[in-house]
Amino acid sequence: MSNPKKAIVLLSGGLDSATTLAVALDKGYECHTLSFDYGQRHRHELAAAARIADDAGTFHHVVTIDLRAAGGSALTGDIAVPKNRGDGPIPVTYVPARNTIFLAHALGWAEVLEIGDIFIGVNAVDYSGYPDCRPEFTAAFETMANLATKAAVEKTLRIRIQTPLIHMSKKEIIQKGISLGVDYGRTHSCYDPLPDGGACGACDSCRLRKKGFADAGIPDPALYAPEKP
Amino acid sequence: MSNPKKAIVLLSGGLDSATTLAVALDKGYECHTLSFDYGQRHRHELAAAARIADDAGTFHHVVTIDLRAAGGSALTGDIAVPKNRGDGPIPVTYVPARNTIFLAHALGWAEVLEIGDIFIGVNAVDYSGYPDCRPEFTAAFETMANLATKAAVEKTLRIRIQTPLIHMSKKEIIQKGISLGVDYGRTHSCYDPLPDGGACGACDSCRLRKKGFADAGIPDPALYAPEKP
Numbered sequence: 001m002s003n004p005k006k007a008i009v010l011l012s013g014g015l016d017s018a019t020t021l022a023v024a025l026d027k028g029y030e031c032h033t034l035s036f037d038y039g040q041r042h043r044h045e046l047a048a049a050a051r052i053a054d055d056a057g058t059f060h061h062v063v064t065i066d067l068r069a070a071g072g073s074a075l076t077g078d079i080a081v082p083k084n085r086g087d088g089p090i091p092v093t094y095v096p097a098r099n100t101i102f103l104a105h106a107l108g109w110a111e112v113l114e115i116g117d118i119f120i121g122v123n124a125v126d127y128s129g130y131p132d133c134r135p136e137f138t139a140a141f142e143t144m145a146n147l148a149t150k151a152a153v154e155k156t157l158r159i160r161i162q163t164p165l166i167h168m169s170k171k172e173i174i175q176k177g178i179s180l181g182v183d184y185g186r187t188h189s190c191y192d193p194l195p196d197g198g199a200c201g202a203c204d205s206c207r208l209r210k211k212g213f214a215d216a217g218i219p220d221p222a223l224y225a226p227e228k229p
Numbered sequence: 230m231s232n233p234k235k236a237i238v239l240l241s242g243g244l245d246s247a248t249t250l251a252v253a254l255d256k257g258y259e260c261h262t263l264s265f266d267y268g269q270r271h272r273h274e275l276a277a278a279a280r281i282a283d284d285a286g287t288f289h290h291v292v293t294i295d296l297r298a299a300g301g302s303a304l305t306g307d308i309a310v311p312k313n314r315g316d317g318p319i320p321v322t323y324v325p326a327r328n329t330i331f332l333a334h335a336l337g338w339a340e341v342l343e344i345g346d347i348f349i350g351v352n353a354v355d356y357s358g359y360p361d362c363r364p365e366f367t368a369a370f371e372t373m374a375n376l377a378t379k380a381a382v383e384k385t386l387r388i389r390i391q392t393p394l395i396h397m398s399k400k401e402i403i404q405k406g407i408s409l410g411v412d413y414g415r416t417h418s419c420y421d422p423l424p425d426g427g428a429c430g431a432c433d434s435c436r437l438r439k440k441g442f443a444d445a446g447i448p449d450p451a452l453y454a455p456e457k458p
Contacts, residue, residue, distance in 0.1 A: 140377075144373045145329070148369075148370075
């Protein structure tokens with residue numbers, strides 16, 4: 001039988017997933033965190049995920065999958081990450097089917113670990129317009145997941161895709177995280193970090209983060225430029 | 230826009246996927262075949278997939294993903310493959326969420342390649358009872374997939390999960406393949422092959438295959454024992 005006090009939390013190492021983990025812990029779940037080494041150019045986020053997991057004392061797992069082979073994204077390929085982009089169509093930082101792939105792997109782990117609750121920090125307010133961040137997507141994934149597994153057929157496990165941030169603004173996410181004690185200095189959001197790991201300050205992810213902290217009236221602990229010697 | 234004459238075909242190297250590829254080619258699709266190196270113990274199937282793809286002149290891609298880390302299956306772990314198993318519950322050769330994971334990766338490739346049709350050789354008649362081989366699963370995956378991708382949101386691509394074998398018996402699959410010129414001597418079905426690649430003859434996959442050829446009255450070209458010197 002599934003253990004109602006355990007959850008899997010997708011942890012990228014960014015602001016949203018760190019907050020999602022804090023929410024899951026606050027709800028009393030024992031958490032298994034799952035990060036993906038998928039050939040992302042912003043590899044500093046994997047280190048951030050490891051330190052956030054360590055801080056929280058979770059069971060942390062890193063799954064290696066190759067999303068570079070298919071290509072098609074600025075986050076895995078040779079396409080440049082756009083800077084100071086305005087609103088507009090879905091940007092080239094979109095990774096084809098990324099959340100579908102991440103949730104599919106999480107589903108395999110969920111079944112092996114006998115855990116029904118999968119937390120993902122998707123957000124459909126202050127986001128880049130990625131289709132796989134919308135509630136209709138996560139609801140459809142949940143329906144599919146409950147037809148996909150042996151545990152579902154044998155009725156020992158009911159999969160729930162939990163998206164606590166889905167309707168929150170970035171400001172609200174940050175306020176929630178601060179109230180739960182999240183140290184955002186441990187997170188990494190930038191899509192195109194400098195060689196020393198500093199944030200570029202101009203990609204979509206940096207811009208959404210900076211605006212969120214500004215709106216919340218809280219200083220952003222991220223380093224937006226390399227420290228000068 | 231999607232190209233209606235192209236398809237992605239999941240190709241394990243076994244009897245079903247080789248037949249599925251033949252069906253897709255017969256329908257006039259230019260095929261991209263996709264195989265997964267997921268740490269399976271029956272690695273001979275990857276070689277079989279490569280030769281079947283080469284025979285057919287497809288664009289062949291191998292995606293490396295790690296399904297061993299999660300464990301939970303005789304096909305990737307240390308659990309023994311059961312032999313001469315009767316009917317019963319879903320066996321330990323079930324790999325948690327395998328088809329969900331495979332189709333999720335295929336979806337990413339579909340979007341990059343601008344291909345809407347994804348063929349998978351699942352079969353709900355002569356099969357091991359895996360939940361992710363049932364039509365309700367593939368239908369739910371298709372619904373989810375059309376909410377997951379940028380191309381779906383922008384209405385440039387409609388994903389269709391095509392399962393031409395879903396209602397066929399193993400006998401009918403073999404008869405179909407023979408009529409389309411499939412050389413089953415190039416396929417590999419065994420879950421637990423001998424060191425030289427010969428088939429064990431006793432695992433679920435071998436048993437279903439042998440029965441299919443027997444029912445069809447066609448000799449099975451698989452080698453079920455190592456050749457004696």
